[in-house]
Amino acid sequence: MKCSVLIVGAGIVGCCTAYQLARAGVRDVLVIDKADTASGPTGRSSGVIRQFYTHPTIVQMARQGLGAYAATKEETGFDSGFVRTGWVLTVDARSESVARKGLQVQAPLGVPSSWISVDDMREIVSGISTDGLVGGIYEADSGYGDPPAAAAAYLSAARERGVTYHRATTVVRWLLRGERIVGAETNAGPIEADFVFNCAGAWVGQLLASLGYDTPVTTSRHQIVTLRENPRPRRPIVSDPVNLVYMRPEGSDLTLVGSNAPSDSLDVVDPERCPDHADDEKIESMVTNASKRLTDLAEAGIAHNWSGVYDVSADGFPILGKLPGLDGMAIATGLSGHGFKLAPAIAEIMASFLQATPDPRAHLFRWTRFEEGDLIRSTTTSSLTSMTTAGT
Numbered sequence: 001m002k003c004s005v006l007i008v009g010a011g012i013v014g015c016c017t018a019y020q021l022a023r024a025g026v027r028d029v030l031v032i033d034k035a036d037t038a039s040g041p042t043g044r045s046s047g048v049i050r051q052f053y054t055h056p057t058i059v060q061m062a063r064q065g066l067g068a069y070a071a072t073k074e075e076t077g078f079d080s081g082f083v084r085t086g087w088v089l090t091v092d093a094r095s096e097s098v099a100r101k102g103l104q105v106q107a108p109l110g111v112p113s114s115w116i117s118v119d120d121m122r123e124i125v126s127g128i129s130t131d132g133l134v135g136g137i138y139e140a141d142s143g144y145g146d147p148p149a150a151a152a153a154y155l156s157a158a159r160e161r162g163v164t165y166h167r168a169t170t171v172v173r174w175l176l177r178g179e180r181i182v183g184a185e186t187n188a189g190p191i192e193a194d195f196v197f198n199c200a201g202a203w204v205g206q207l208l209a210s211l212g213y214d215t216p217v218t219t220s221r222h223q224i225v226t227l228r229e230n231p232r233p234r235r236p237i238v239s240d241p242v243n244l245v246y247m248r249p250e251g252s253d254l255t256l257v258g259s260n261a262p263s264d265s266l267d268v269v270d271p272e273r274c275p276d277h278a279d280d281e282k283i284e285s286m287v288t289n290a291s292k293r294l295t296d297l298a299e300a301g302i303a304h305n306w307s308g309v310y311d312v313s314a315d316g317f318p319i320l321g322k323l324p325g326l327d328g329m330a331i332a333t334g335l336s337g338h339g340f341k342l343a344p345a346i347a348e349i350m351a352s353f354l355q356a357t358p359d360p361r362a363h364l365f366r367w368t369r370f371e372e373g374d375l376i377r378s379t380t381t382s383s384l385t386s387m388t389t390a391g392t
């Protein structure tokens, strides 16, 4: 089989990249996945889209993602399940200066965010305890999407524009001519391609190992529990780095609770062997921590739980683009728990690798930044407390 462009992986990045290429008029694009659309971490993602970072490019990309998901239905005819709830970040004395720095970065980029007092927070978030807080940040237009629906939406829109999709098609090795990738051997036979986008997320490292590349990404387990309240109050998403959890509405009566603990990155797991469910002990600690902030949750019943894999790079931000010494392929990995919100922007950057001059944002995410010691420095909600403690 032959194609012009082969996209490996039908997670949110592969699907958004397929859509970008189709929209740009690139012909003969084939997407393959070893299982099916959103069968990896995309299908387990919390889908939170907030814009709090302290690096302006990452803020801009998160904002681009927010705009894209809010308009997916209008633009493509398919729904990404976007719900605008607003987003609140809790801030204690340790993290106040970094939080305020984030606001300064966001303002010129058009993010409608503001500092809120603890009294404001009690107005905005029903039943919140503001114990230990000095205030917070409120992003009025943030929300969450439905990651599997969004991936399916962009893939469907790409297929309507001529992209082909083959599920249950696994890359087993690369086809090489000299130092150029010219396709992939799969369980369904060889696929020759002029260019390959390796969007296999947490599996990119394994796929590059056979080429002799040591990818600076670890794969770790992230656990989720949903709680049922009757009735559930209307609340925005709350990120609470103080108690190492985030909470967002799910459907009409559930609240999804995820862990923000920096120590989760130590729970290293092979993406093929990640347990489906969360551990009892972790569920208990997440519910206890969430209930410290949203006190009504102490009475809620446990509905569901699951785990998924984060592909975490050495600086906590994506690695995008071509590899030194290898032509014919661009990779996307190391999305480090930000991948859903950043995917529409990442797809734009990925598509630009077919051009003579890539998107100017690509330089920030280059593979070589680690050996050059030019890491991306931006606060994330999970690092907020530890970074401020470390004085970064």
Ligand SMILES: Cc1cc2nc3c(=O)[nH]c(=O)nc-3n(C[C@H](O)[C@H](O)[C@H](O)COP(=O)(O)OP(=O)(O)OC[C@H]3O[C@@H](n4cnc5c(N)ncnc54)[C@H](O)[C@@H]3O)c2cc1C
Binding pocket: 008, 009, 010, 011, 012, 013, 014, 032, 033, 034, 035, 036, 037, 038, 039, 040, 041, 042, 043, 044, 045, 046, 047, 048, 049, 147, 169, 170, 171, 172, 199, 200, 201, 202, 203, 207, 222, 223, 224, 258, 307, 308, 309, 310, 332, 335, 336, 337, 338, 339, 340, 341, 342
């Ligand atoms: C529990 C959890 C919560 C999260 N919450 C958020 C959040 O709130 N906000 C946010 O922005 N991000 C969040 N993330 C991160 C985000 O969901 C991921 O970064 C993103 O979904 C990764 O997408 P991807 O397309 O890169 O990879 P994946 O979803 O991993 O897709 C890669 C695909 O490649 C396929 N593949 C692998 N190997 C091969 C092969 N050899 N041949 C063919 N196909 C192959 C896989 O089957 C898979 O479908 C969360 C992640 C998890 C796990």
